[in-house]
Amino acid sequence: MTPVLRARALGKMYKQRWALTGCTLDIPAGHVTGLVGPNGAGKSTLLNLAAGMLTPTSGTIEVCGGRPGSGPAQLAKVGFVAQDTPTYPGLTVADHLQLGARLNPGWDDALARHRIKRLALDPARPAGKLSGGQRAQLALTLGIAKRPELLMLDEPVAALDPLARREFLQDLMDAVAEYGLSVVLSSHLIADLERVCDHLIVLVGSKVQVAGEVEDLLAVHHRLSGPRRDLSTLPANQHVISASHTDRQTTLLVRTDDPILDPAWSVGRLSLEDLVLAYLSRPAEPGHDHRPAREVVR
Amino acid sequence: MIEFHLDDRSGVSPYLQLVQQVRRALRLGLLREGDRLPTVRDVVAQVTINPNTVLKAYRELEHAGLVTARPGAGTFVTATLADATLTAAYGPLRQDLRRWLAKARLAGLADEDIEALFMTTFQSATQEDIA
Amino acid sequence: MIWLTWRQFRTQAATVAAALVVVAAILAITGPRLAVLSSAGANPFLTRVSAADSVLYYGSTALVHLLPAAIGVFWGAPLVTRELELGTHRLVWNQSITRTRWLATKLGIAGLAAMAASGLLSLAVTWWAGPIDAAAGASGGESFPALISPLIFGARGIVPIGYAAFAFILGVTIGLLARRTVAAMAITLAVFAAVQFAVPFAVRSHIIPAAEQTVTIGRTNVQSFRANNSGQPQELTVAGPPGAWVLSNETIDSTGHAVAVLPAWTADCMPPPPGQARSRPNAPAAQACFAKFADLGYRQRVTYQPADRFWVLQGVETTLFLALSALLARLCFWWTRHRLT
Numbered sequence: 001m002t003p004v005l006r007a008r009a010l011g012k013m014y015k016q017r018w019a020l021t022g023c024t025l026d027i028p029a030g031h032v033t034g035l036v037g038p039n040g041a042g043k044s045t046l047l048n049l050a051a052g053m054l055t056p057t058s059g060t061i062e063v064c065g066g067r068p069g070s071g072p073a074q075l076a077k078v079g080f081v082a083q084d085t086p087t088y089p090g091l092t093v094a095d096h097l098q099l100g101a102r103l104n105p106g107w108d109d110a111l112a113r114h115r116i117k118r119l120a121l122d123p124a125r126p127a128g129k130l131s132g133g134q135r136a137q138l139a140l141t142l143g144i145a146k147r148p149e150l151l152m153l154d155e156p157v158a159a160l161d162p163l164a165r166r167e168f169l170q171d172l173m174d175a176v177a178e179y180g181l182s183v184v185l186s187s188h189l190i191a192d193l194e195r196v197c198d199h200l201i202v203l204v205g206s207k208v209q210v211a212g213e214v215e216d217l218l219a220v221h222h223r224l225s226g227p228r229r230d231l232s233t234l235p236a237n238q239h240v241i242s243a244s245h246t247d248r249q250t251t252l253l254v255r256t257d258d259p260i261l262d263p264a265w266s267v268g269r270l271s272l273e274d275l276v277l278a279y280l281s282r283p284a285e286p287g288h289d290h291r292p293a294r295e296v297v298r
Numbered sequence: 299m300i301e302f303h304l305d306d307r308s309g310v311s312p313y314l315q316l317v318q319q320v321r322r323a324l325r326l327g328l329l330r331e332g333d334r335l336p337t338v339r340d341v342v343a344q345v346t347i348n349p350n351t352v353l354k355a356y357r358e359l360e361h362a363g364l365v366t367a368r369p370g371a372g373t374f375v376t377a378t379l380a381d382a383t384l385t386a387a388y389g390p391l392r393q394d395l396r397r398w399l400a401k402a403r404l405a406g407l408a409d410e411d412i413e414a415l416f417m418t419t420f421q422s423a424t425q426e427d428i429a
Numbered sequence: 430m431i432w433l434t435w436r437q438f439r440t441q442a443a444t445v446a447a448a449l450v451v452v453a454a455i456l457a458i459t460g461p462r463l464a465v466l467s468s469a470g471a472n473p474f475l476t477r478v479s480a481a482d483s484v485l486y487y488g489s490t491a492l493v494h495l496l497p498a499a500i501g502v503f504w505g506a507p508l509v510t511r512e513l514e515l516g517t518h519r520l521v522w523n524q525s526i527t528r529t530r531w532l533a534t535k536l537g538i539a540g541l542a543a544m545a546a547s548g549l550l551s552l553a554v555t556w557w558a559g560p561i562d563a564a565a566g567a568s569g570g571e572s573f574p575a576l577i578s579p580l581i582f583g584a585r586g587i588v589p590i591g592y593a594a595f596a597f598i599l600g601v602t603i604g605l606l607a608r609r610t611v612a613a614m615a616i617t618l619a620v621f622a623a624v625q626f627a628v629p630f631a632v633r634s635h636i637i638p639a640a641e642q643t644v645t646i647g648r649t650n651v652q653s654f655r656a657n658n659s660g661q662p663q664e665l666t667v668a669g670p671p672g673a674w675v676l677s678n679e680t681i682d683s684t685g686h687a688v689a690v691l692p693a694w695t696a697d698c699m700p701p702p703p704g705q706a707r708s709r710p711n712a713p714a715a716q717a718c719f720a721k722f723a724d725l726g727y728r729q730r731v732t733y734q735p736a737d738r739f740w741v742l743q744g745v746e747t748t749l750f751l752a753l754s755a756l757l758a759r760l761c762f763w764w765t766r767h768r769l770t
Contacts, residue, residue: 032348051523054770069527076525086516088437095436102432103524139520146524166346173342177349195304195312198350215354218311266421269310 002065004029004150004182005050009059012045019045020206023059027184027199029149031213032176034197035186036276042206043186044083047154050184051080064149076106079148083155085139089128093121096138097145104146112145115171133164140168144175151175153185157192169196190276200272202279209279214272221275222260223268224252242278253278299336300329304345312347316355324364324379335365335373430526430534438539441504445496445546452492452550456557459485467560474564475572486561486573489554493584494625496550497592500543501621505600506613508535509765513608518769532765536758540597547593555585566672566736577674577739579629586743591750596621598757605764628746636745639676639732646680646722646729648715654699662691662699667729672736683726694721 003026010023020042027033035043048054049061052069061067066074087096093116101107116123119137127135136156143151153172157165173196176183187193193200201211210217221241228250231240238256245251253270254260260267300323304312323329336344341352356373359365367373402412463482467474478486509532512518522528555562562581565573574580583592599621604613644650650667657663669675680688697718722728734742 031350048770053519053522055767069522072525072527072530075523075527078523080519080523082516082519082523084516086520088517088520089515091436099433099436099521100524103430103521103526105525142520142524170343170346173346173348174339177339177342191306194306195346196348198348198354215311215313263425266418267425271307272311 002029003027004064005184006062007046007049007059008061010046010049010056010061011058012042012049012054013057018057018206020049023208025201025208025211027182027201029182030180031199032173032183032185032197033199033201034190034193035184035201035203036190036193036280037186037188037203038280039188041203043188043203044154045206046203047080047152047184047186048082050152051078051082053080053082072105076104076146077149079143079146079151081136081139081143081151081153081156084159085132085136085156087127087130087135087138090126092124092126093130093138094123096127096142097123100142100145106147108145108147111147112141115141115145119171131164132159133161133168136160136164136168137171140171144179144181147179148181150182150184153183155186155188157187158189165192172196190273194272200276202276204280204282209282217275218270218272220257221253221255221270221278223270223274224250224254224260224265225268226250226262226265229264241282299334302336302341302345304347313351313355313358316341316352317358320355320359320364321379324375324377327378327380329375329378331375331378333375334371335375337372430530431538433521434534434538438504438542442542445500445504445542449546449550452489453553455485456489456553460557463557463560467564475561478561478573482561486558489557490581490584493547493551493554493589496547497543497589497596498618498621498625500547500593501596501600501617502614504539504543505597506604506617507610508539508601508604509761510604510608510610510613513769514610528765528769529762532762536598536601536761540594540754543593543597544590547589548587551585551587551589558585575672575674575736577672577734577736577742579633579674582629582633582674582739582742583625586740587747588743588750591747591754592625594754595624595750595757598754598761602757602761602764605761605769632749633742633746634674634676634734636742637734637738640673640735641730641732642670643681643728643730646719646727648698648719650729651698651719654695656699660696661693662695664688664691665695665698665729667731669731669733670735673733674736675731675733677730677732679730681728681730687730688727694718698722 005025005027007023007025010025011021012019023042023046035046037043045054049056050063050068052067052075064074064077066077068078069075088099091099097109097112097116100112101109116138119134119141121130121134121138127138130138136159140153140156143153156172157168160168169192172183172185175181185193185197198214199212200214200217202209226249228245228248231243231252234240234252234254235256235258237258238254238260240252240254242253243250253274300320302316302319304315308315310318320329320335335356338349338352338356341347342349356365356367360367360373364375364377364379365373366376399412402415407415459482463478466477509518512521521531561573562576562585566576576582576585583589596617600613600617603616603620604610607613607616644667646665646667652666652668654662654665665680666675666678669678680691682688695718697714700715
């Protein structure tokens with residue numbers, strides 16, 4: 001499948017500090033991709049680069065086959081709901097739909113009106129008087145009714161209460177089911193994304209730590225627990241992501257494409273959250289820890 | 299019609315949970331041949347899940363020969379797992395298990411001990427089979 | 430985009446439009462009265478202008494000066510900064526429209542409105558004050574300032590259009606750089622005011638080299654004396670040509686050098702202080718005094734911009750401000766494309 005987003009050695013520097021470095025990625029089309037990482041890891045930077053809000057300092061990025069923000073046709077292909085879902089406080093809900101209709105050639109007015117009706121948003125209400133959840137839904141409506149190939153959302157649910165969060169994601173998934181658009185959404189909480197993502201990118205310290213399809217990632221990561229042992233005795237094809245020891249027991253989180261044969265281990269399944277947390281708390285790899293971005297993020 | 303639910307804490311991936319729920323329903327006779335599975339959008343709305351995950355689960359069920367997708371109409375159950383011979387075996391096995399449980403309790407094992415013993419034995423037996 | 434720009438801009442536009450209508454109505458009601466008064470051939474027309482009309486004359490002139498500043502502060506500065514502060518630029522830039530077109534539409538609509546508002550107000554005031562301005566030019570600027578003098582020049586004709594365009598784009602530019610509405614408003618006001626004060630003397634007076642004339646100092650043409658605290662005269666001025674903008678007015682001695690301080694004997698030329706007229710019958714002394722000016726070769730040198738250069742200067746200055754506005758607009762486009770996030 002052709003990637004909907006392709007980054008090669010992408011980097012962005014703000015005033016002497018790298019917000020993103022050496023980012024090489026392919027996000028396949030037709031997926032819901034979760035972009036996970038702690039605050040300041042570079043998630044927003046990556047999304048803003050992809051939306052053309054920022055220009056890269058180094059490397060290249062291609063979205064839906066074009067350079068981000070390069071023209072009206074490119075902008076029409078990509079929807080972006082920025083962090084905190086900005087809306088015009090003085091304009092009404094109906095005004096926002098009008099705005100979308102006037103500024104987007106592919107605008108689906110029936111879809112927008114239907115959504116607003118279903119969400120029970122009063123069209124005459126100014127956006128400044130909506131709740132956070134309603135504003136997010138309005139911004140999402142603008143993003144979906146634009147009918148983009150790729151919809152990106154930067155921390156869309158961070159400011160929402162659990163119920164609004166669930167409704168927002170439900171609506172997003174409904175749009176994915178109906179229109180088959182590709183979605184990239186970021187969050188610093190994996191729990192928000194666990195159910196809805198089938199592709200995952202973990203970004204820590206301005207670098208991509210792991211990326212891939214959720215099923216594949218879950219299939220190659222295992223939790224091993226057994227009698228205490230030295231890590232150097234492990235087979236070469238098992239990469240330790242995290243390890244903890246007590247005086248009798250060793251618990252490992254390993255990545256391997258091959259089955260675990262050693263009968264001394266009891267092998268456990270990982271939840272996506274365990275997997276992500278292991279990567280988030282992983283100490284810097286030797287040889288990689290001298291990059292300037294590391295200190296900044298930590 | 300089957301109603302799906304997801305357990306975030308189980309460690310089982312959402313798509314596998316869906317597959318398992320259909321299989322269990324088939325096994326217990328809750329789903330019978332000719333029944334229609336909920337549409338992808340229904341499942342998405344029900345459990346807030348990625349539609350691709352639902353599609354994947356349905357594809358897997360189709361691959362296993364349990365369901366068939368009819369374009370425009372939906373996905374229908376075409377086989378059952380409630381095998382008569384298997385169900386016949388349930389009774390005696392359950393009785394054996396009951397007897398074993400009573401023995402374990404008599405030996406002074408608490409519920410948690412019984413569960414741990416069963417799970418470790420089950421796991422090591424499964425692993426020996428794989429190896 | 431035109432729709433959105435208008436939707437965001439309409440309240441501000443309506444406020445200014447309403448104010449203009451009120452001003453225009455007042456001027457329309459009072460204007461004909463002035464015209465009748467002047468065409469009636471009332472000899473010293475200017476002395477018969479009522480106090481109320483005087484207030485209107487200076488008030489409307491001030492208004493034409495203030496409108497561009499208000500446009501810069503209330504239309505220009507918030508135009509982009511409000512979007513940046515609310516984060517709404519991130520909403521609108523992710524519709525299918527480039528930043529360039531977004532800015533071009535905003536600048537186009539609000540900029541043209543600014544020029545139109547200022548132009549219309551200037552037109553109304555120029556029409557209303559026409560009789561007074563004409564008479565003031567003929568009379569030599571005693572009771573009302575000449576049309577070409579700095580106070581009036583900037584509030585008549587077409588320059589207010591240039592000022593409005595400049596003030597508006599100045600506000601936008603400062604807003605883009607400062608990214609804070611309130612700060613941008615304050616800086617815009619300060620910079621625009623500085624430009625308005627500097628331009629007449631630093632630029633306008635040099636656009637065309639000033640005319641110069643040297644006249645003998647006589648009783649009829651001396652306009653004023655300036656004396657120090659002890660009543661000793663320091664310098665004097667003579668009347669310039671009618672309707673001219675006098676730039677310098679200095680006394681020169683027989684060698685052609687400017688006199689810094691008038692000699693002590695010139696005290697005799699000074700008119701008596703008010704209230705003491707009778708105690709000092711000094712008419713003969715004054716005559717002798719003025720004669721002494723001629724005898725010793727003192728003359729008065731006046732540099733000025735003549736009244737008939739009014740429209741040339743208006744044209745040049747308007748072009749200048751429009752060119753400056755275009756430059757700032759280019760900076761805005763560049764900054765929006767490359768520096769704004």
